[in-house]
Amino acid sequence: MKVLVAVKRVVDYNVKVRPKADGSDVDTANVKMSINPFCEIAVEEAVRLKEKGVASEIVVVSMGPKQCQEQIRTALALGADRGIQVETDAELQPLAVAKCLKAIVEKEEPQLVILGKQSIDGDNNQTGQMLAALTGMGQGTFASEVNVEGESVKVTREIDGGLQTVELTLPAVVTTDLRLNEPRYASLPNIMKAKRKPLDVTTPDELGVDIAPRTKTLKVEPPAERQAGIKVADVAELVEKLKSEAKVI
């Protein structure tokens, strides 16, 4: 079966971003960009399904400016077979991304679409659910285990109370949580090979999708700073401070 994986180019998780001085946006000039960690887990899961003989082809999609081809190449180096870039320099909000993905799903007809549960820049946690809604597919969100069994997929989900397992009819959408797998590192030969794998470029226009943003960011600001605290000498002083100063115990 064919698996479609969506990946996003984001500011690397080790970078501490800051708002620009004028509060118009975050400062992303000259910061390291990477594939969103949850998307990397999505690619890894697809590659494992291929290694198990469950998946036959892995198509990886990314949306955004030309540079997001780097993240597509990363996914190709990890084992995806071909890439699709939806090129645009405009701001893409999750609903628009879901609509573009829907158009690609209609063309490619994958049996499984795997996405990260959230991207670590916008922290929205929406795209997979919205794609599932628009295509009428079932959604296995926040997955920590995925088992394809014939015409369906069993997904174990990380929920607030513990774990929940659901069974979805294929085709279906899965979004990854952190414990689904540990992504491999791409080997140098595979990075070289990835350069020759096919990568098609399309646009939201060609897909017939209106990507006009529905929300506007009026300003960004740093969160309230915590006041610097003190170091206590020992447990006795800690307990004393918590009792008489902070009055929380």
Place this chain on the structure above:
Amino acid sequence: MSILVIAEHDNAELKGATLNTIAAAKAIGGDIDVLVVGSGCGAVAEAAAKVDGVSKVLVADNAAYEHQLGENTGKLVADLGKNYSHVLAAATTTGKNMLPRAAALLDVQPISDIIAVESPDTFKRPVYAGNVIATVQSSDAIKVASVRTTAFDPVAAEGGSAAVETVDIVDDAHVSKFVGEELAESDRPELTAASVVISGGRGMGNGENFEMLYKVADKLGAAVGASRAAVDAGFVPNDMQVGQTGKIVAPDLYIAVGISGAIQHLAGMKDSKVIVAINKDEEAPIFSVADYGLVADLFDAVPELETKL
């Protein structure tokens, strides 16, 4: 304006997160209806009718909604939501699973994790693991938002007397089935609702050592949490993870034990009123957010803490 709040519940009990969500609805202003979607959830509807500030409770009680599968509840919320100016749910795993699905069916770009209401169409929300707060304005006709419960003080659970109305719409998408669940059972308070939380990290070394934290927790009436590293290492289950991608907590007292203080962990706890850090590395970043830092070996400090409480 009219606001539809989706109740957080387990068919038996109305969860506290609903009260925080209704508080956000009050901040927007307008009539507040609460939707209870589940199966055998009559008692939840009754509890919702008593909540302060609720105009009407809608109950969709059907086997198709028993496990609140997003494919079914999302469709129902979209069907009902089109009659409202706002649709809100708590940013719990249930809310996060269902709400974007409903929003897409309404052709709305939802707003996740709001922490403040600036006006009926403008909200604040954290992005980049809480390192940046964005003020976002929606141009959609219906505003769909999930609410970060720790940012809104709960409304009173009593004092209202709303009418309860039955909803007959049965949305069963027939694409998903509940198979089973493993729910953590604990006599301790729920992480997101506890006034004291004590969390352990990789420094705990193994799962057995968490016993030390449970003992302290029992003395303080605290909930026990963990860092991602502790969960990934298998010390404790996933439902204990605090952070950007785990639970968001803001108790009166948060005690971080053997946790370095990565930004993804801080994202889940730095709005706590008082933060205590116990770590043997005096350079650990957790000390930069701690009100009281204790540089010590946790294997000495935690047992001593327990005896001194």
